[in-house]
Amino acid sequence: MTTYGIVIEGKYDQAALTQLILKCISDKMEIISRQCYDKDRLIMQFPSFLESFRYEKQGSHVDKALVIRDAHGKDSEKLKERMKIKIANRNYPFKVKFIIIVQELEAWLLADEEAISRVTQSRTGRRVSRINEPLESISQPKKFLYKVLSEARVPYTDVVAQEIARESDLDRIEYRCPSFREFREAVIDC
Numbered sequence: 001m002t003t004y005g006i007v008i009e010g011k012y013d014q015a016a017l018t019q020l021i022l023k024c025i026s027d028k029m030e031i032i033s034r035q036c037y038d039k040d041r042l043i044m045q046f047p048s049f050l051e052s053f054r055y056e057k058q059g060s061h062v063d064k065a066l067v068i069r070d071a072h073g074k075d076s077e078k079l080k081e082r083m084k085i086k087i088a089n090r091n092y093p094f095k096v097k098f099i100i101i102v103q104e105l106e107a108w109l110l111a112d113e114e115a116i117s118r119v120t121q122s123r124t125g126r127r128v129s130r131i132n133e134p135l136e137s138i139s140q141p142k143k144f145l146y147k148v149l150s151e152a153r154v155p156y157t158d159v160v161a162q163e164i165a166r167e168s169d170l171d172r173i174e175y176r177c178p179s180f181r182e183f184r185e186a187v188i189d190c
Contacts, residue, residue: 002029005053005062015158019165024187068099076100097186102179106141111176115167120152
């Protein structure tokens, strides 16, 4: 069975990104995640988490590691370069891919209003409207998603994030959020 290691910021990321990865890959796979609980701690801690992935699969290494963080208004390429420099002198027996989400994970979740509506309808019977502005230009997509969900009387939790991700159409996310393509390619690339 294929095993991926992911280093992520927090529980919302773990819930949603695990679902999105599973949707990208048709084979059975295991995902081992390491939460850093903060974007700055992720930058500091990810090298040690990558080291832990060497022995995670019954004493063997994972097949691939993804380090995923939100951009939060910063330049994606500079963030990626900074992470690459942190492990420049290290060699891993698995591929390491760096993914920067523009601006936050919730921009991807906002891309499919039908998925959000399926989740809100199952809870309160309410639908949500399509967000017509460019999603990756929203400076705080998490707050925006909170607002959208609260109008449907659904609180935003990690479980709701997971359900939205599970219901989402990956092609729709990629169409509305161009940075999603890089994530999708990193997941599929072997």
